[in-house]
Amino acid sequence: MSEQEKLALCQQGIDAWKQAFNCQDAEGCAQRYMENATMHARPFGTFEGREAIQAFWQDIMDKGFKDVAYTDVVWELNEEGYILSSKWTMNNAYGVVHRELWVIDNDGLARLVSDDFEILGER
Numbered sequence: 001m002s003e004q005e006k007l008a009l010c011q012q013g014i015d016a017w018k019q020a021f022n023c024q025d026a027e028g029c030a031q032r033y034m035e036n037a038t039m040h041a042r043p044f045g046t047f048e049g050r051e052a053i054q055a056f057w058q059d060i061m062d063k064g065f066k067d068v069a070y071t072d073v074v075w076e077l078n079e080e081g082y083i084l085s086s087k088w089t090m091n092n093a094y095g096v097v098h099r100e101l102w103v104i105d106n107d108g109l110a111r112l113v114s115d116d117f118e119i120l121g122e123r
Contacts, residue, residue, distance in 0.1 A: 001104070007075060010082040010102040013110030014070070021068050024061045030054030033112045034105065042118035053115075067091040080113065088117070095119040 013032055020028030030050045033039070039047045039056065047053050073086040081103035087096055098116040105111045 003077060006104055006110075007077075007082055009104055009108070010075070010084070010110040013102055013112075014084060014100070017112075018068055018070070021057070021061075022066060024066060026054050026058035026061055029057045032110075033115070034103070037112050037114060039112075039115040040117075042116075065090050065093060070097070081110075089123065092123050093119050094121055094123055 017029055017032040020026075020032070030053050033050050033053050035050050036048075037050065037053060039053050041047065041056060044056070047056050068088060068090050070086040070088050073084060076083045076085075078101075081101055084100040084102060085097055088094065095118045098118060100115050100117075101113045102110045103113050
């Protein structure tokens, strides 16, 4: 598989994650993480594993957060996969993605190994 094909799969992965989030589907969001992924959600803390990550997203959705959009997206190839960084906005918050590490899983789908993002303020 070429690097362009891998990047396209990673781009499809983030698009699928955003679609799941905007449909208020926490399980769909969690399925875009590797089973043993780590998510650092500043200022909330660090969440280990798909189950804890799903619970975090469900809580965020239950609090009314929705309509996520990414801007100023940068993809960078590294030895493990592709790193995404960007700005993001939601209906009532905004922030930055410091580093999302996307890899191609055994089933051919791109998934997050690690996710580091921060809420910078309310909207």
